[in-house]
Structures are given as C-alpha cells and as structure tokens.
Amino acid sequence: MRTTQLLKTAFTGTGVQDTLNQYANRFDHGHARPEDRIAEAAALSSEYYGLATDFYLHGWGKLFHFGVRQKGQSMQDSLLAYETYLADKLQLHVGERCLDLGCGVGGPMINIAKYAGVSITGINNSFYQIEKGQEFVREARLSSQCNFLYCDWMKVPMRDGTFNKAYGIEATCHAAGRRTELFREVHRLLSPGGLFATYEWVMTEKYDATDPRHQEIKRQIEIGDGLSDITDAADVTDSLQAAGFEVMECKDRATECDPQTPWYQPLCGDGRFSISQLRTSPIGRRVMHTALSGLERLHLIPQGSTRVHEVLETAADGLVAGGELGIFTPMLFVLARKV
Numbered sequence: 001m002r003t004t005q006l007l008k009t010a011f012t013g014t015g016v017q018d019t020l021n022q023y024a025n026r027f028d029h030g031h032a033r034p035e036d037r038i039a040e041a042a043a044l045s046s047e048y049y050g051l052a053t054d055f056y057l058h059g060w061g062k063l064f065h066f067g068v069r070q071k072g073q074s075m076q077d078s079l080l081a082y083e084t085y086l087a088d089k090l091q092l093h094v095g096e097r098c099l100d101l102g103c104g105v106g107g108p109m110i111n112i113a114k115y116a117g118v119s120i121t122g123i124n125n126s127f128y129q130i131e132k133g134q135e136f137v138r139e140a141r142l143s144s145q146c147n148f149l150y151c152d153w154m155k156v157p158m159r160d161g162t163f164n165k166a167y168g169i170e171a172t173c174h175a176a177g178r179r180t181e182l183f184r185e186v187h188r189l190l191s192p193g194g195l196f197a198t199y200e201w202v203m204t205e206k207y208d209a210t211d212p213r214h215q216e217i218k219r220q221i222e223i224g225d226g227l228s229d230i231t232d233a234a235d236v237t238d239s240l241q242a243a244g245f246e247v248m249e250c251k252d253r254a255t256e257c258d259p260q261t262p263w264y265q266p267l268c269g270d271g272r273f274s275i276s277q278l279r280t281s282p283i284g285r286r287v288m289h290t291a292l293s294g295l296e297r298l299h300l301i302p303q304g305s306t307r308v309h310e311v312l313e314t315a316a317d318g319l320v321a322g323g324e325l326g327i328f329t330p331m332l333f334v335l336a337r338k339v
C-alpha cells in the first residue's frame with residue numbers, strides 16, 4: 001500500500017489536527033495533571049492509536065512489540081519467539097479459551113492461536129485496530145479460533161471464569177496507576193487456577209526520579225507512546241497480588257538480548273543505509289519525515305500527519321535513551337496464577 005493511501009485510511013473520521021491537539025493538551029506542561037491522564041487513560045490510548053496505528057503497521061508490521069533477539073536471529077523470528085515463550089509459560093492446551101488484553105491488530109493472537117491450537121478473544125478499545133485485525137484473521141483463515149471484542153478492558157462484558165488463560169503483550173502499561181483495577185477484572189474472567197502472563201513496560205531500579213535527564217526520557221516515552229504514566233516492577237507485582245493473584249515469576253527479559261542486538265536496536269540502526277531498517281532507523285525516519293511534510297504541503301495527506309510522525313520520533317528517542325541507560329525496559333515478564 002502506498003503511503004498516501006495508508007494515511008488516508010487511518011485518518012477518516014475525526015480530523016487528525018483535532019485529535020492531535022486534544023492528545024497534546026493532555027501532556028501540556030503548564031496545565032495537564034498526571035492524575036487526569038491516569039483517570040482518562042482509555043481515551044488517551046484510543047486517541048493515540050487512532051493517530052499512530054498506520055505508522056505502526058508501516059514500521060512494525062502486525063506485531064506491535066519488541067523481542068529478545070539472539071545472535072544471527074532475524075527480527076521476525078525474535079518477535080515470534082517472544083510470543084511462543086509466553087505461550088509456553090502459560091502451558092496452553094489445545095482447545096483452551098484464552099484472553100488477549102490489548103490485542104493490537106491481532107498479530108500475536110494469530111501466531112499464538114496457530115502455535116498452541118487455542119481459541120483467543122482479543123480485547124481492544126481501538127475500533128480501527130479491530131477492523132484491521134479482522135482482515136488479518138480472515139487472511140490467516142483463523143476465524144474459528146480468533147475473535148475480537150471492542151471494549152475497555154476495565155469493564156469486559158463477559159461472564160466470570162470465561163477463560164482458562166490470559167495474557168497481555170506490552171499493552172497493560174496503558175493502565176499504569178490503575179493496574180489493580182485491571183488485574184481484578186482479569187482475575188474475575190479467569191477460571192480457578194488460571195494463569196496470566198504479561199510483558200510490562202516499566203522504569204527499572206536504575207531510574208532516578210530526581211535526575212532531570214531521567215525525567216525527560218520517561219516523559220518522552222509517555223508522550224510518544226500514549227502512556228499516562230510509567231511505574232516500576234513492584235507496582236506490577238503488588239497490583240497482581242492485590243487483585244488476588246500469586247506471582248510465580250517476574251524477570252526483565254532485556255538482559256537475555258544479545259549485546260549486539262538490544263531490544264531498542266531496530267530504533268537506532270547502525271548509521272548505515274539498510275533496507276531492513278528503513279522503516280524504523282533514524283535514516284528511514286528522516287526520509288519518512290521529509291516525504292510526509294511534502295505530501296502534507298500538497299494536501300495529499302491530512303494536515304497534522306507530520307506532527308504525528310514527530311510524536312513517534314519522540315517515542316523512539318526516549319526508548320533508545322532509556323534502553324541505553326538501562327533505566328527503562330519494555331520486557332518485564334510476569335507470570336501469575338489466580339488463587
């Protein structure tokens with residue numbers, strides 16, 4: 001699909017400028033309050049993904065998450081392995097019912113359903129992502145195993161104990177500050193003894209909340225990724241326990257990456273031109289930026305598209321800096337059991 005078509009599809013409905021202004025106001029230094037962002041996290045993330053989804057599809061494909069990349073392993077293989085690792089930890093059995101919290105466009109759900117033979121319901125409050133996901137599920141001929149539910153994960157219209165297993169892949173970071181509430185809902189939806197696995201975005205022990213550079217990086221990741229706040233590993237495990245889970249495992253998988261290919265490597269590239277990194281590397285991002293501002297001047301794409309791209313650039317800068325300093329990880333793996 002060409003870029004112009006791609007962006008037009010994303011920006012039907014509310015104007016990009018309006019959504020963008022609303023989104024930016026939530027982070028306005030002078031006025032916006034973090035507690036308001038936390039309370040309105042669902043609206044914030046749906047604005048964000050309304051703006052960013054086509055850029056994600058273009059840059060990352062159908063899987064909106066990072067991966068633990070080993071020496072000689074392709075990026076795609078590492079992303080798949082990241083998902084099957086979680087599937088193995090969940091001990092999925094053929095025919096089980098599984099919940100995917102914040103399922104994106106369904107890429108991980110398709111891979112896990114194929115891998116483990118389970119049926120999966122993907123929850124998402126981005127209608128646009130669900131529409132895309134339905135297309136991908138049909139293409140993969142997995143409609144009998146994969147389905148979507150459009151709702152806020154804080155209030156899922158399904159009966160208690162519907163699912164045997166549940167997981168979230170780099171998604172529940174959008175509920176930082178209200179994780180206990182969310183995990184209570186997951187607990188309710190699981191059958192007794194049901195397992196829940198999640199990859200969480202958190203600040204690590206190296207994060208110093210009094211260091212202005214650290215504060216700036218955290219803020220870049222929040223603004224650039226539609227997050228109301230970023231908390232730490234203790235917040236995740238405490239919230240799980242408060243919601244009635246037993247935490248069985250908690251570890252930062254960033255330490256498992258090959259040092260040559262840390263998780264944030266696709267965002268920094270190696271300074272040389274490479275087709276495989278064109279869409280995510282700094283060079284590729286500069287090319288994209290120039291192309292977008294040209295198209296916007298010619299009125300071939302909605303006004304505001306270049307600013308959306310700048311928001312995503314902010315994310316990339318924050319993620320790379322956070323990764324290099326080791327103050328942030330997107331891959332805290334946590335496994336818990338309903339007790």
Ligand SMILES: C[S@@+](CC[C@H](N)C(=O)[O-])C[C@H]1O[C@@H](n2cnc3c(N)ncnc32)[C@H](O)[C@@H]1O
Pocket residue numbers: 041042045046049062063064065101102103104105106107108123124125126129151152153154168169170171172174
């Ligand atoms: C970074 S994406 C991860 C998507 C997917 N897990 C993947 O790895 O490809 C986060 C997802 O969480 C969803 N999300 C955020 N807040 C939500 C909410 N309140 N209710 C339901 N889904 C939500 C977003 O729409 C998005 O699909």
